[in-house]
Amino acid sequence: MSLSTEQKKHYRTIGHKLNPLVTVAGKGLTETIQLEVDRALEDHELIKVKFAVGDRDVKKQLIRELCDIVEAELVQEIGHIALIYRRALKPNPKLSNLLR
Template sequence: MLTGKQKRHLRSLAHHLNPIFQVGKGGVNDHLIRHIEEAIEVRELIKITVLNNCLEDRNEIGQQLAEGAGAELVQVIGKIIVLYKESKDHKTIELPV
């Protein structure tokens, strides 16, 4: 579980990232979660865009993606979801204590 200070730090790092995945009309599925797991292992911090044609609630989508990928939900703001998971092999982000 991330503290408020750690979430603030991750949000500041994520600000400059571009979204690498999109959730559309199909919603969350196993295929999407598998790709997110692979990407988050390499990058640790990723952004995901929720498209306008997606009818599900953005907060629920964020929770589903975080649980499916075993990651932490950092932020849901507007149409953007930010996820973080500490990498086993490619650790680059140092969280504040």
């Protein structure tokens, strides 16, 4: 699942106004974090995740790991915030950030 340049641009525009739903901190990618991100992606399709870790390399590795685990696509990474996308099986128009 690879996003085109136009899709990424559109998702970045939508994601600009979003607030982070999940924060990954010192304990890393715990099972609870993974489940919460998975649930948030199923509900909202496009979410922001905040990474409160000090090392840049660790942060990049955690972002790649999280995207692999939840089978999502990284749209954008700015500072400590990652914007990730995964298409929902049954998008809910009231919750989806793409359909509102």
